[in-house]
Amino acid sequence: xxxxxxxxxxxxxxxxxxxxxxxxxxxxxxxxxxxxxxxxxxxxxxxxxxxxxxxxxxxxxxxxxxxxxxxxxxxxxxxxxxxxxxxxxxxxxxxxxxxxxxxxxxxxxxxxxxxxxxxxxxxxxxxxxxxxxxxxxxx
Amino acid sequence: xxxxxxxxxxxxxxxxxxxxxxxxxxxxxxxxxxxxxxxxxxxxxxxxxxxxxxxxxxxxxxxxxxxxxxxxxxxxxxxxxxxxxxxxxxxxxxxxxxxxxxxxxxxxxxxxxxxxxxxxxxxxxxxxxxxxxxxxxxxxxxxxxxxxxxxxxxxxxxxxxxxxxxxxxxxxxxxxxxxxxxxxxxxxxxxxxxxxxxxxxxxxxxxxxxxxxxxxxxxxxxxxxxxxxxxxxxxxxxxxxxxxxxxxxxxxxxxxxxxxxxxxxxxxxxxxxxxxxxxxxxxxxxxxxxxxxxxxxxxxxxxxxxxxxxxxxxxxxxxxxxxxxxxxxxxxxxxxxxxxxxxxxxxxxxxxxxxxxxxxxxxxxxxxxxxxxxxxxxxxxxxxxxxxxxxxxxxxxxxxxxxxxxxxxxxxxxxxxx
Numbered sequence: 278x279x280x281x282x283x284x285x286x287x288x289x290x291x292x293x294x295x296x297x298x299x300x301x302x303x304x305x306x307x308x309x310x311x312x313x314x315x316x317x318x319x320x321x322x323x324x325x326x327x328x329x330x331x332x333x334x335x336x337x338x339x340x341x342x343x344x345x346x347x348x349x350x351x352x353x354x355x356x357x358x359x360x361x362x363x364x365x366x367x368x369x370x371x372x373x374x375x376x377x378x379x380x381x382x383x384x385x386x387x388x389x390x391x392x393x394x395x396x397x398x399x400x401x402x403x404x405x406x407x408x409x410x411x412x413x414x415x416x
Numbered sequence: 417x418x419x420x421x422x423x424x425x426x427x428x429x430x431x432x433x434x435x436x437x438x439x440x441x442x443x444x445x446x447x448x449x450x451x452x453x454x455x456x457x458x459x460x461x462x463x464x465x466x467x468x469x470x471x472x473x474x475x476x477x478x479x480x481x482x483x484x485x486x487x488x489x490x491x492x493x494x495x496x497x498x499x500x501x502x503x504x505x506x507x508x509x510x511x512x513x514x515x516x517x518x519x520x521x522x523x524x525x526x527x528x529x530x531x532x533x534x535x536x537x538x539x540x541x542x543x544x545x546x547x548x549x550x551x552x553x554x555x556x557x558x559x560x561x562x563x564x565x566x567x568x569x570x571x572x573x574x575x576x577x578x579x580x581x582x583x584x585x586x587x588x589x590x591x592x593x594x595x596x597x598x599x600x601x602x603x604x605x606x607x608x609x610x611x612x613x614x615x616x617x618x619x620x621x622x623x624x625x626x627x628x629x630x631x632x633x634x635x636x637x638x639x640x641x642x643x644x645x646x647x648x649x650x651x652x653x654x655x656x657x658x659x660x661x662x663x664x665x666x667x668x669x670x671x672x673x674x675x676x677x678x679x680x681x682x683x684x685x686x687x688x689x690x691x692x693x694x695x696x697x698x699x700x701x702x703x704x705x706x707x708x709x710x711x712x713x714x715x716x717x718x719x720x721x722x723x724x725x726x727x728x729x730x731x732x733x734x735x736x737x738x739x740x741x742x743x744x745x746x747x748x749x750x751x752x753x754x755x756x757x758x759x760x761x762x763x764x765x766x767x768x769x770x771x772x773x774x775x776x777x778x779x780x781x782x783x784x785x786x787x788x789x790x791x792x793x794x795x796x797x798x799x800x801x802x803x804x805x806x807x808x809x810x811x812x813x814x815x816x817x818x819x820x821x822x823x824x825x826x827x828x829x830x831x832x833x834x
Contacts, residue, residue: 302781307832319593336803337558356771357833397777414570 283347283372289386290328292365296390305395306358315362316367319353328411330403330410339367339407341414348415354405359403365392366407370415378415385410425505432728437811439515440465440720448682451783454818454825458604459631459762460787461653461808464531464717468657471716472709483708484682484699498708501715502698508718509648511665518671518698519706524553524628526649527597529664529701530626531557533674534595540566543592545623547572547580547609548799549602552792554628558597560728567594574799578605578754586617593623600648604807605754606737606762608632611643619644630654634811635733635760635792637726640665652710657717661710664701671697677702729812736810736819737761743823747830753800761810764791770833772806778832782825 299305314408323340330337335356342349350371352363370378384405393401430600438444441463446453457461463465475497482491483498503514511517519833520526544558544567561567567578569591580598589596594616601608611627616623626647629638649660676683676694680703685693692793694700744750745752749768766777776788787807790797797803808822 303497303832306781307777309834333773354771357774358777359773361770400773400777 278291285369285373288368293390302395309361310357311361312364313357316353316360317351319351323351324353330406337363337403338408339410343375346374346385347372348375348410351371358400362404362407366411369387370411374414379412419764428723432725432732432812434812436731437439437724437729438815439528440467441813442466448714448783449521449781452458454784454821455746455811456808456814456818457785457787457806458811459654461654462634462811463661464658465656465720467720472658472713475709475712482705488739492663494708497712497748501798502712504715504718508663508722509691512641512668515698516665516671518662518666518701519711520662520663522651522653523628523649523746525666526662527554527628529677530647530674531561532677534789535561535565536675538565538567538594541568541592542594543568543590545570545572545588545593545596547598548574548606549580549607549793549796550597550599550604551628551630552568552794554597555795556597564638569794574796576761577756578606579756580609582610582613585614585786587716589617589621589623591621593618593621596623596625597627597628601635601760602754603631603762604764604793604796606637606759606807607754607756608758608760609643615644629644631762636729637730637820647702652714652717655717655721656712658710661707661714676700676703681706690767722753732812733761733810736814736816737763739816740808740822741817743819747826753802755807762807763807763809764807765829766802766805770830772804774833775806775826778829779825782828784825812830
């Protein structure tokens with residue numbers, strides 16, 4: 278396994294650029310769905326009840342491991358759009374020192390780039406539940 | 417209809433006119449994300465016609481006070497309208513009298529009321545027979561009796577096509593069965609159950625029978641005496657009325673012997689420090705100030721339905737369903753859940769490789785409102801081996817153009833997700 282490095286600034290810059298270039302929701306959804314397709318597969322034995330994120334309308338699993346004080350996240354969902362959201366949050370948090378992960382709240386960033394706007398209330402709540410789960414796991 | 421209150425049913429009925437009916441619902445002119453709203457989530461809640469909006473507005477602007485206890489004019493007027501709504505519901509169900517109708521917050525509260533009252537008749541080991549296609553609101557109150565009073569829940573199976581397996585149902589009945597609680601129309605499968613046959617079988621073993629008419633009352637003429645229901649429940653907001661109001665029909669003998677559900681004002685005849693006398697049904701089940709405006713609104717909705725050519729409306733719904741189901745069958749990977757011979761205009765489906773929530777979210781962007789998830793029916797979802805499904809549910813105000821918009825959006829969603 279490659280050593281963990283935080284790529285958060287690059288990931289944020291990339292997402293911001295990508296979203297700013299996309300005109301309509303169809304492109305944004307297609308992009309999010311594509312991110313989900315590129316999400317590394319989660320080991321089936323990690324899809325446990327304990328790793329299930331409550332508060333999501335569809336099934337979402339997140340697993341966090343700490344390596345050298347840094348967070349390593351894997352996750353999955355049975356819904357395409359949500360798998361894309363899992364990809365986004367795992368990219369944002371992966372490799373962060375756990376103290377930074379616990380402190381980091383990307384909600385303002387999501388609002389800023391127009392991701393929140395693209396989601397239904399239910400989905401936005403699910404995204405918030407994922408973030409809360411990751412920050413709790415890092416605390 | 418020659419007997420009782422049903423004889424008062426109006427005999428008018430211009431043939432059903434879809435465009436005229438649709439024009440009664442102002443919200444249907446809305447745009448969603450820049451496109452015309454296509455509202456296909458009617459099984460979750462229906463939209464409201466002018467008649468309901470006007471009745472509630474008029475009550476609030478012209479004639480409002482608390483009911484049943486005032487001497488003044490407004491109190492009398494409001495009480496009359498409130499009780500007129502009860503009488504409308506009684507006629508709508510062909511109940512013997514308005515006193516058979518208890519106002520509740522909805523079907524859920526109506527079922528909880530019956531379960532609560534039934535608790536004292538339940539001995540450990542007594543059985544309650546449900547079906548696999550019940551909504552959680554017709555499951556959880558019975559679980560209370562299992563947890564707290566030792567009742568045993570039995571589950572009548574649903575066949576692969578979504579019909580209730582009546583042979584298995586009959587086999588599950590026994591002298592231990594105290595109550596049968598069955599949907600009259602599944603909120604997922606659309607299956608219409610044979611209520612009269614179910615009631616006859618239940619009564620043969622001495623069990624009482626409750627029908628959850630939350631969906632059926634919206635689409636089918638309901639005659640509680642013809643089906644011989646002991647209890648029949650439905651909710652206002654699916655019947656084009658407001659939320660927060662629904663009703664329980666109960667046979668007089670049941671409403672007399674069930675004890676009150678909640679205590680408070682309005683439900684008593686006299687209160688002393690050492691004794692209490694309850695009001696007669698239905699008032700003994702209506703503690704506190706009831707949802708007055710909501711009852712008046714529901715009364716207006718019911719009167720509109722009673723003046724509607726309902727067979728004509730049903731034919732229109734069936735045609736909408738048939739077009740949607742045909743279109744869905746032509747989409748590769750789409751699968752309909754629930755194709756019972758007798759079913760209403762509810763289309764639950766799955767699409768290979770696409771989660772129901774993704775479908776619903778993308779359809780929303782095209783202005784199409786459908787439901788996705790477990791539809792408050794987890795046992796049924798497990799029965800069909802799915803974790804969720806999408807559901808389009810139709811009302812007589814829907815149009816063939818809307819069905820086509822739904823199918824078109826579904827095709828686009830499939831492309832985006834594949």
